[in-house]
Structures are given as structure tokens and as C-alpha cells.
Amino acid sequence: MTESSVRGTDSVAEYMRAVEESNENVAFRMSTERPRRGVMVVNVSGELDMVTVPRFAELVQHRLDSSAPVVVLDLTGVTFLGVEAIKVLAQLDLRAHITGKRLSLVTGVRAVDRPLEVLGLASRFTYGSRPVFESAERDPGAASWRAPRTPEPRTGSHEAAMSR
Numbered sequence: 202m203t204e205s206s207v208r209g210t211d212s213v214a215e216y217m218r219a220v221e222e223s224n225e226n227v228a229f230r231m232s233t234e235r236p237r238r239g240v241m242v243v244n245v246s247g248e249l250d251m252v253t254v255p256r257f258a259e260l261v262q263h264r265l266d267s268s269a270p271v272v273v274l275d276l277t278g279v280t281f282l283g284v285e286a287i288k289v290l291a292q293l294d295l296r297a298h299i300t301g302k303r304l305s306l307v308t309g310v311r312a313v314d315r316p317l318e319v320l321g322l323a324s325r326f327t328y329g330s331r332p333v334f335e336s337a338e339r340d341p342g343a344a345s346w347r348a349p350r351t352p353e354p355r356t357g358s359h360e361a362a363m364s365r
Contacts, residue, residue, distance in 0.1 A: 228246070228247045229246070229247030229248060229249075229253045229256075230244075230245070230246045230247060230278075231243060231244065231245050231246075231256070232244045233260070233264065239269055239271055240269060240271045240272075241264050241267060241269040241271070241272050241273070242272075242273040242274075242275055243260065243272065243273070243275065245257065245274065245275065245276055245278060245279055246278025246280075247278065247279065247280060248280055248281040248283070249276075249279055249281065249282050249283060249285075249286035250281060250283040250285065251283060251285045254283070254285040254286050254289055257286070257289065258289045258292075258293070261274065261289075261293050262293070262296070265296060265297055265300065265302055265304070269302075270301075270302055270303060271302070271303045271305065272297065272302060272303070272304050272305070273304075273305045273306075273307060273329065274290075274304065274305070274306050274307065275307040276306055276307060276308050276310070276313045277307055277310055278310075279310060279312055279313050280310075280312050281312055282312055282316050282317075287316060287317070287320060290306075290317075290326070291322060291325070294326060303327065304326070304327070305326070305327045305328065305329045306326045306327070306329070307328070307329055308328065
């Protein structure tokens, strides 16, 4: 995108469209699967930023409006979690709670866990892991992923060395 293409925009929406049109190289993908009855998994990979969040929010909202009582957001492929994405996650979580649905996150990547931890939102969500959801498909009584948990704090080796 060139500076001249941005200069002529009158609104944020026009700017967003210009960014989307010029940003064809951004790898952002979403897909949906149903690993078992009553569970819908939305796989997300790439950056969740102000450009990609509207599509993300729309897709997840449609999944929450579906008949599936559980919607799982697999965010293990997310490389960046922007402020807009965090706002949308909180709104979707509230919407799920109000409508009696369960919204669960599969994380485990620093790009997702760290912003949620720093903002104090990590404990707000229900977490699961991909193997747990897959084992639930084979044995519905075996899944114990319903209880919320806070992601483990992650410290790099340099942080651990500095704290000694």
C-alpha cells in the first residue's frame, strides 16, 4: 500500500478496505470442523489484528448462533493477538455465556497467552487442548475439559536467569 492510497481515505472503514486489498501476502486462515456431535472447532492461524478481526468475529458469531452448544477456538496457529482481537474474544465469551453456550480456547502459544495474562483476562476463559477434544470424540465420558484453568505462566530462560 502506498502513502498516496492512504492519504485519500476519509474514514477508518475506507482505510481498512485499502489495507485489506493491499495486504494479499498476509497469511490468515480460518476453518471450521465438527470433531464430534455438539462441538464446533474454529481453527485460526495467522495474525488477529484490526484487519482480520472483523472476519474472525463474524465467523465465530455465526458458529455461536449455530445449534452446537460448544464452540472451540483453536488459536494455536495465531502469531499475533491485537487489542481488537482481545476485545472481540471478551465480547464473544460474554455472548456465549448469555446464550447458554460454551466458548473454549485452545492456546499454548505465547502470542495468545501473554496478552491475555497481562490484561488479567486469562482466567475469564475456559481452556482445553487439542488431544483432549479428540479423545472426547472417541470416549464422550472421558473429557474433563469443562473446568476453567488459567494458562501456566511462561518464563523464558533469560527471565529465569535474571530472577536468580
